[in-house]
Amino acid sequence: MxxxxxxxxxxxxxxxxxxSVHALRDVNLSIAxxxxxxxxxxxxxGKSTVVSAxxxxxxxxxxxxxxxxxxxxxxxxxxxxxxxxxxxxxEIAMVFQDPMTAQTPVRSIGQQMMDIQYRRSxxxxxxxxxxxxxxxxxxxxxxxxxFDQYPHQFSGGMRQRISIAMALMMNPKLLIxxxxxxxxxxxxxxxxxxxxxxxxxxxxxxxxxxSHNLGLIAELCDEVVVMYAGEVVERALVDDIFYxxxxxxxxxxxxxxxxxxxxxxxxxxxxxxxVPDLQEVPTGCIFASRCDQITDICTSVRxxxxxxxxxxxxxxxxxxxx
Amino acid sequence: xxxAAFKSSPREQPRFATYRRFLREPLGIxxxxxxxxxxxxxxxxxxxxxxxxxxxNIKARLASPSGEHWLGADHLGRDTFTRVLYGSRVALKVAxxxxxxxxxxxxxxxxxxxxxxxxxxxxxxxxxxxxRSFPTIMFALAIITLTGPSLNMVIxxxxxxxxxxxARIVRAQTMALRESESILAARSIGTGWFRMLYLxxxxxxxxxxLILASxxxxxxxxIESGLSFLGLGVRPPTASWGTILADGYAYVRNTxxxxxxxxxPLILITLGFTFMGETLRDIFDPTLxxxxxx
Amino acid sequence: xxxxxxxxxLGVRFxxxxxxxxxxxxxxxxxxxxxxxxxxxIKPxxxxxxxxxxxxGKTTLGRSIMGLVRPQKGSIQxxxxxxxxxxxxxxxxxxxxxxxxxxxPVASLSRRRSIQAQVSEPYKVHGIPTSDRETDRLMELVxxxxxxxxxxxxxxxGGQARRVGVARALTLSPKLIIxxxxxxxxxxxxxxxxxxxxxxxxxxxxxxxxxxxxxxxxxQHISDRIAVMYLxxxxxxxxxxxxxxxxxxxxxxxxxDAVPQPDPAKRRELTSIEGEVPSLRARPAxxxxxxxxxxxxxxxxxxPPEPQSLADGRIVRCHFPLALD
Numbered sequence: 001m002x003x004x005x006x007x008x009x010x011x012x013x014x015x016x017x018x019x020s021v022h023a024l025r026d027v028n029l030s031i032a033x034x035x036x037x038x039x040x041x042x043x044x045x046g047k048s049t050v051v052s053a054x055x056x057x058x059x060x061x062x063x064x065x066x067x068x069x070x071x072x073x074x075x076x077x078x079x080x081x082x083x084x085x086x087x088x089x090x091e092i093a094m095v096f097q098d099p100m101t102a103q104t105p106v107r108s109i110g111q112q113m114m115d116i117q118y119r120r121s122x123x124x125x126x127x128x129x130x131x132x133x134x135x136x137x138x139x140x141x142x143x144x145x146x147f148d149q150y151p152h153q154f155s156g157g158m159r160q161r162i163s164i165a166m167a168l169m170m171n172p173k174l175l176i177x178x179x180x181x182x183x184x185x186x187x188x189x190x191x192x193x194x195x196x197x198x199x200x201x202x203x204x205x206x207x208x209x210x211s212h213n214l215g216l217i218a219e220l221c222d223e224v225v226v227m228y229a230g231e232v233v234e235r236a237l238v239d240d241i242f243y244x245x246x247x248x249x250x251x252x253x254x255x256x257x258x259x260x261x262x263x264x265x266x267x268x269x270x271x272x273x274x275v276p277d278l279q280e281v282p283t284g285c286i287f288a289s290r291c292d293q294i295t296d297i298c299t300s301v302r303x304x305x306x307x308x309x310x311x312x313x314x315x316x317x318x319x320x321x322x
Numbered sequence: 323x324x325x326a327a328f329k330s331s332p333r334e335q336p337r338f339a340t341y342r343r344f345l346r347e348p349l350g351i352x353x354x355x356x357x358x359x360x361x362x363x364x365x366x367x368x369x370x371x372x373x374x375x376x377x378x379n380i381k382a383r384l385a386s387p388s389g390e391h392w393l394g395a396d397h398l399g400r401d402t403f404t405r406v407l408y409g410s411r412v413a414l415k416v417a418x419x420x421x422x423x424x425x426x427x428x429x430x431x432x433x434x435x436x437x438x439x440x441x442x443x444x445x446x447x448x449x450x451x452x453x454r455s456f457p458t459i460m461f462a463l464a465i466i467t468l469t470g471p472s473l474n475m476v477i478x479x480x481x482x483x484x485x486x487x488x489a490r491i492v493r494a495q496t497m498a499l500r501e502s503e504s505i506l507a508a509r510s511i512g513t514g515w516f517r518m519l520y521l522x523x524x525x526x527x528x529x530x531x532l533i534l535a536s537x538x539x540x541x542x543x544x545i546e547s548g549l550s551f552l553g554l555g556v557r558p559p560t561a562s563w564g565t566i567l568a569d570g571y572a573y574v575r576n577t578x579x580x581x582x583x584x585x586x587p588l589i590l591i592t593l594g595f596t597f598m599g600e601t602l603r604d605i606f607d608p609t610l611x612x613x614x615x616x
Numbered sequence: 617x618x619x620x621x622x623x624x625x626l627g628v629r630f631x632x633x634x635x636x637x638x639x640x641x642x643x644x645x646x647x648x649x650x651x652x653x654x655x656x657x658i659k660p661x662x663x664x665x666x667x668x669x670x671x672x673g674k675t676t677l678g679r680s681i682m683g684l685v686r687p688q689k690g691s692i693q694x695x696x697x698x699x700x701x702x703x704x705x706x707x708x709x710x711x712x713x714x715x716x717x718x719x720x721p722v723a724s725l726s727r728r729r730s731i732q733a734q735v736s737e738p739y740k741v742h743g744i745p746t747s748d749r750e751t752d753r754l755m756e757l758v759x760x761x762x763x764x765x766x767x768x769x770x771x772x773x774g775g776q777a778r779r780v781g782v783a784r785a786l787t788l789s790p791k792l793i794i795x796x797x798x799x800x801x802x803x804x805x806x807x808x809x810x811x812x813x814x815x816x817x818x819x820x821x822x823x824x825x826x827x828x829x830x831x832x833x834x835x836q837h838i839s840d841r842i843a844v845m846y847l848x849x850x851x852x853x854x855x856x857x858x859x860x861x862x863x864x865x866x867x868x869x870x871x872x873d874a875v876p877q878p879d880p881a882k883r884r885e886l887t888s889i890e891g892e893v894p895s896l897r898a899r900p901a902x903x904x905x906x907x908x909x910x911x912x913x914x915x916x917x918x919x920p921p922e923p924q925s926l927a928d929g930r931i932v933r934c935h936f937p938l939a940l941d
Contacts, residue, residue, distance in 0.1 A: 215876030268808030
């Protein structure tokens with residue numbers, strides 16, 4: 001079965017006055033049909049860069065050094081603007097972090113929901129009905145009455161639901177949710193998680209959830225991709241990541257999450273050190289400077305990607321030598 | 323594109339970055355060059371010409387430009403080039419005094435208005451609006467009719483009408499800043515109002531104000547020229563671009579050069595300061611920054 | 617041990633509508649109550665976490681202790697002295713004893729001044745002579761070496777800027793530090809650094825903390841007591857471990873249950889809360905949480921509950937608190 005999205009050996013640099021920042025290096029990941037894949041990483045991991053690259057929404061100073069992004073077999077990086085426009089909103093849709101700026105403030109929500117359907121030759125009545133139905137599905141109360149209201153008349157939680165409604169409206173093959181709950185309170189976050197679970201039953205496409213919140217990833221995802229400083233360090237099914245993590249970074253990250261800490265600790269665990277400067281990528285393993293299981297080879301040779309089991313691979317010398 | 327992926331260059335203080343950015347803009351440099359030339363011309367006027375500005379020489383009456391008189395002579399035989407140079411002294415004197423006094427007044431009143439108690443703000447705004455309701459030229463005409471023409475009166479009028487404009491801008495910035503976290507933090511350690519204004523508010527509001535002021539210089543100079551043109555500014559025989567223009571107007575059938583000599587410096591000073599000011603504003607205004615240089 | 621901070625029946629209101637607008641809209645009550653009837657105590661050397669969602673009033677409460685916002689009702693006593701009603705000048709000496717760490721560490725620092733200048737600022741404001749050595753000592757205390765002295769805020773990472781915030785808060789050796797969202801914007805792998813630092817300083821210097829946060833998982837590990845706010849009121853306060861183990865107020869239970877668990881085996885359906893936080897301008901009648909409460913009863917719709925003490929010493933504002941384990 002062909003994967004919906006396949007990122008192959010993607011390397012992206014950002015050109016700055018002081019030099020090139022190697023933001024992504026040799027990133028590989030694939031999304032199969034109807035799967036929810038989480039991309040987990042902290043600041044500087046490159047997770048947002050990957051999804052921006054998929055949508056071809058990178059900044060002007062980004063340059064794709066090498067690699068491909070294949071959406072249903074077609075290379076997104078080679079597409080012209082016209083082809084991309086046909087793709088965006090229709091086949092690949094995105095939900096962004098900040099619900100307060102996601103909709104345009106000068107058109108009503110109803111109008112925006114109808115605008116998205118511009119590619120379909122439907123009557124106004126049909127478009128309106130589709131829009132109202134979608135608003136209902138995401139749990140907007142009184143959707144008929146509120147159809148003509150403007151974004152500022154909705155709360156943050158509602159606006160995020162509307163963003164999700166707009167993204168799913170055209171039944172895309174791939175939905176990308178970039179930090180969808182980071183800006184929301186925890187009770188709203190729980191409602192959005194619930195919404196995603198409900199929608200999944202009727203949604204045929206695949207979903208990518210980008211987040212730094214391990215809890216969100218555990219609640220929603222089938223598979224997880226862990227990124228650190230521009231590289232994919234581990235990929236696995238969600239259970240394997242949380243119970244049998246193979247990469248020291250994944251293990252350390254899980255260790256630091258306060259929601260996982262069992263009994264009371266005097267000192268909260270941390271990962272000492274800083275993310276390395278990506279203008280001068282160090283030799284060897286990118287995590288070596290902060291790893292507590294480091295061996296001699298780790299600082300001189302970049303680790304290969306090792307397959308641990310049918311769905312898990314990890315970029316680490318320890319796994320290679322096991 | 324995450325911020326953590328970029329380590330900003332060490333020790334780059336905000337100031338130096340501005341100078342370097344400025345030097346990348348050709349229009350800005352062009353404007354700067356014009357301004358520098360004009361200022362140097364004014365400062366070194368006596369060394370750049372052998373003539374004195376008011377020396378009458380009827381023999382050279384209305385002469386065309388020649389080796390002896392680079393821009394010709396006016397109806398009294400006074401060398402035009404010299405008068406233009408000395409006229410630029412008048413222009414710059416007016417600009418320097420009026421803008422700096424207006425800046426000082428505007429900063430002070432603007433900060434007090436923005437940071438102080440409501441009643442003070444309301445009172446000051448009332449005064450500002452009252453002053454601004456008069457068009458500047460009318461205001462100038464009214465005052466000068468009462469007191470008689472003089473350069474100092476011109477400066478005074480400009481100061482009085484400029485302060486409200488500057489103060490409003492400072493006030494708006496101050497009010498926005500007042501709610502920011504850094505001000506809150508300063509209040510939380512017990513910073514008093516004077517220290518707050520001087521150390522925390524002033525450095526952050528002065529930038530846009532200086533840009534505005536530099537763009538205001540040509541406006542001020544034009545006002546002075548206008549009043550002098552009408553005979554309400556400098557008194558004859560003092561040279562000012564305005565009086566040269568007045569003479570040029572009267573004697574346009576005899577020679578166009580007086581008009582040119584009076585008008586071109588005005589155009590140049592406007593271009594120069596405007597280009598400079600706009601370049602500075604583009605540097606300081608983050609919303610205009612292009613994505614690839616972020 | 618006498619209380620360090622004793623807040624009683626505190627009320628803070630803001631004008632939502634200017635007088636003319638209120639007249640035009642015929643609004644009966646142009647005020648919104650950001651903090652309502654809050655009573656809270658903090659002992660020396662103790663850490664109290666103030667938790668709540670957006671609109672709960674927790675930030676306003678923190679700021680009113682600092683005197684950045686003036687309460688209209690109630691009292692705040694610090695070491696026995698009343699803070700409400702003090703003039704700005706009279707507040708100044710108090711500010712040597714209460715310090716604040718702000719949510720956005722970079723924004724709370726002045727853009728154009730060096731770190732050195734800003735860490736030593738409290739000394740200058742209070743007219744206390746200081747030296748470079750003193751600043752260095754403070755920076756070292758928070759784990760920043762002296763090379764940071766001449767840097768500017770925009771050159772620091774988020775974690776480093778937070779440390780500067782801690783250093784500045786420590787400058788005058790305060791007895792109480794109010795930390796507003798100390799972990800906001802920090803990666804999970806470095807959150808611990810700041811929190812461990814704060815705890816070390818507490819052990820060394822006996823500082824009390826009021827940590828204002830919505831980051832619930834962290835709260836369990838850093839606080840002795842927890843106070844839960846909703847629409848400006850305290851719904852539950854008491855010993856952290858007891859409340860985490862067995863929350864008495866339905867809202868607290870909902871909050872704790874809502875936190876996504878980083879463990880796929882613990883996925884559960886959160887169905888026990890509906891709707892969103894009501895606007896502060898349209899407060900529900902009776903118990904303000906009742907429209908969203910799964911346990912609501914007729915009585916809750918009409919009678920606002922008074923705070924009551926439970927067996928283990930916690931205080932709960934609910935007619936039908938959940939049974940304790």
